Amino acid sequence: MNSIKLKAHAKINLGLDVVRRREDGYHEVRMIMQTIGLYDKLTINRTNNNSIVINTNLHYLPTDENNLVYKAVSLIQREYHIEQGVYINLEKKIPVAAGMAGGSTDAATALYGMSRLFDLNLKKPELMKLGLRLGADVPYCIMRGTALSEGIGEILTPLPSFPACQVLIVKPGLSVSTKYVYENLKLDETTKHPDINGILTCIRTRDLYGAIGLFGNVLENVTIKEYPVIGEIKDKMTEWGAIGALMSGSGPTVFGLFDDIKKAEKAFYQFKVSELGKQVFLTDLYQPYY
Incomplete structure (x- = not known):
């Protein structure tokens, strides 16, 4: 095999709670993660030299060691003594800095692609262990599907598939710093935490409406206060x-779940012509194939 083409799927958070801030500065979380149909495309080609070359359709993305895909490939090369290089074409569709793990899923897919391309045959647990060295969201992006994420995001428990529905993604024309959101999150006795255990119960009993009624993201307390347009998008x-409707991750992307495709399509076109969303996508939930 000299070339491989892969899809790197985005994620949304069906629930996001921050339990506490640890002494090392990291935050302990309890999140319910869900893969969706929106994806980036990675094409990885073997080359005859040992360099890593990345081409992307977004001019402002780094293509050197500051890119998570580059870091993932370099990690595989070092760990498994691979002397050949690769040329990677990265076609971005997932919004950048949007709370949808776009960089993490690209890195996860690059790890999997390198394993396939160079016949390493790494199993999912091995890939997830490597992925944790690149970022807390990378192991989940290797696992994919519906999962409970705990610790700093590295403790993962697979869950039954979330009931099928349409997913409308709307990202306003702004980017949010995850670091800023977590640094400004205040956790005290007045903090309203989402009912993660309740959502888990509803997922296990396939109660779509019960789960959605309990949706919550504690980070909205920071991000919506700073960027009120996120609240406006949720309302619309x-x-x-x-x-x-809920903000995904630290924002600013908002997703809405629909049980009626016609309503979802109508809302998609309404957002496309409104001034609220710069990027708008209509997709569905996605379950992993590896």
């Missing part, structure tokens, strides 16, 4: 037919 999402 439900007004235009979503059975639930």
